[in-house]
Structure formats: structure tokens, C-alpha cells
Amino acid sequence: GAVVSQHPSWVICKSGTSVKIECRSLDFQATTMFWYRQFPKQSLMLMATSNEGSKATYEQGVEKDKFLINHASLTLSTLTVTSAHPEDSSFYICSVPGVVAFFGQGTRLTVV
């Protein structure tokens, strides 16, 4: 069964609106979760590290005010894409670290 559940699996939204993506760790508590983004025919790129009870750590070039991360509990991290634009259209995926990484199912975001 799934270790990490990500929701929604796909979403289409209008330009200028915000979209929230949830990542839940089902089997164990996770003080840290990672958010990645993947554009077509490109590799997964780490966007940020979500830390339970403290601020997220963003990778260089990722706007923290645009990609809001909240890790309010040991089993849930959310990524909110604020004021989405077509260039934000991508595949967003979370992971929970362990001996190996466990990935959510991913969210395909299309901004029209």
C-alpha cells in the first residue's frame, strides 16, 4: 500500500488563482518532507524542504512567497502555488525521506 498520499493528482486552474497540494505520510511521522517539480522532459528538481513546526527551506531560485509550504503536523505538508501562471504548469511531487525515499503520486498542475 501507499506510504505517501498526495492530493489532488491533477488540477486545472485559471491564471491568478491559488492551488493547494497536500502530501500525507501514512505509515510514519515525518519531520521533514521534500517538494520537487518536474517540467516535461526534464529531471525532478528540488524546490524546498518542508520542516515540521518551522519554516521551509527553499532552493535557490524558488520564490518562497509564491510557493507557500506549511508543515503543520508530523503527517501533513501542503504546498500552495499562489497567483498561478501558465509557466507554473508542471508536475509537483512530494517525498518523505527514509532508508529510501517514498514519493507521493504527484500532482499535475495546468494553469490556463
Place this chain on the structure above:
Amino acid sequence: RKEVEQDPGPFNVPEGATVAFNCTYSNSASQSFFWYRQDCRKEPKLLMSVYSSGNEDGRFTAQLNRASQYISLLIRDSKLSDSATYLCVVNPSNTGKLIFGQGTTLQVKP
């Protein structure tokens, strides 16, 4: 230079063929290494971890050369179901923060 580099392919091979993928990484202090498989529009799934001694899982063999900072994956007797993108993945510091290669696309044809 990218931290993890792979030949993107695509590799088009007939069923039953043997195919090898290569990967290089730039951080010599990297701790652990993996091959993941990603199907179109899906999340990556772990194929196998990679060890210096080499490891085999059925038709799949992975090898790590730390001196050359080189990782390989060999697939024997290719099946149609092996068609996917294979991601070379490096964990530089055992924090769980993974660095992904671009991926190598394999298409196995009947």
C-alpha cells in the same frame, strides 16, 4: 556541469536485447545511489539501490565506481514492460534530499 548527468536517449531496443545506461555524478562525497523508474505522468519508483560491490536483482544489474564517479544499470532480456524512463539518483548527504539525473528513456519494441 550538472550534478547528475545521464544520456537522455531514447534507447530503442527489441525485446530480448541487453541495454546499458550510464550516469556520472559530480559530488565525490555523495553517500548513496539509486536507480528509479518513472512511467509517463507517474511518480518515480525505486528500482534498486547501487553499491560499490555491484548488485543484481533478476534481470537488472547496477554498478557503482566511486573513483570514476560513475553509475551504471544493465538490463538483460528486455521486456516490453521495461519501457520507461530510468532515473539515476544521488543522495549527497544522506538527508533524503535527492539529486536526480535527467532520466534515460527506454523503449522496448516487439
